[in-house]
Amino acid sequence: MPTFNFRDVNKSKYKNIDHWTPLVEHTVAFISYDGEYPNLCSGTLRVMVDDDIYIFPRRALGSGGTCGAGNNWEATHGPWYITQWPNDPIFQDEKVRKAVTDVVNTSVRQGCCGGCA
Secondary structure: OOOOOHHHOOHHHOOOOOOEEEOOOOEEEEEEEOOEOOEHHHOOEEEEEOOEEEEOOOOOEEOOOEEEEOOOEEEEOOOOEEOOOOOOHHHHOHHHHHHHHHHHHHHOOOOOOOOOO
16 A cells, blocks of 8 residues: 655645644544635635545534624634534544644635624
8 A cells, every 4th residue: 555645745726725633543634614604614624634625515514613603792712613524434543633733724714694793
């Protein structure tokens, strides 16, 4: 099996490839996310694990932020969490899940789900 070296990836092909997390067994890199206001959490997430690019189901991100209208309109920021994972055995590894979540939170601006915060 060939050895994958993250430094050999053609970084010019991938926007934001700077945000990557080396693991003992795997390397995780953020590729892209296309969610934006007014549906920030409704985008498609692309992440590289080792040398494979995974496309997450649409709306795979959940926002740790909130928004609501009471007496005062209020919106808060919060960390992202992943609600849906690709159907691949690699995502059964909790270290991979944590690394992907960390890379997402480093790379995707936080806000409420609509993106108004």
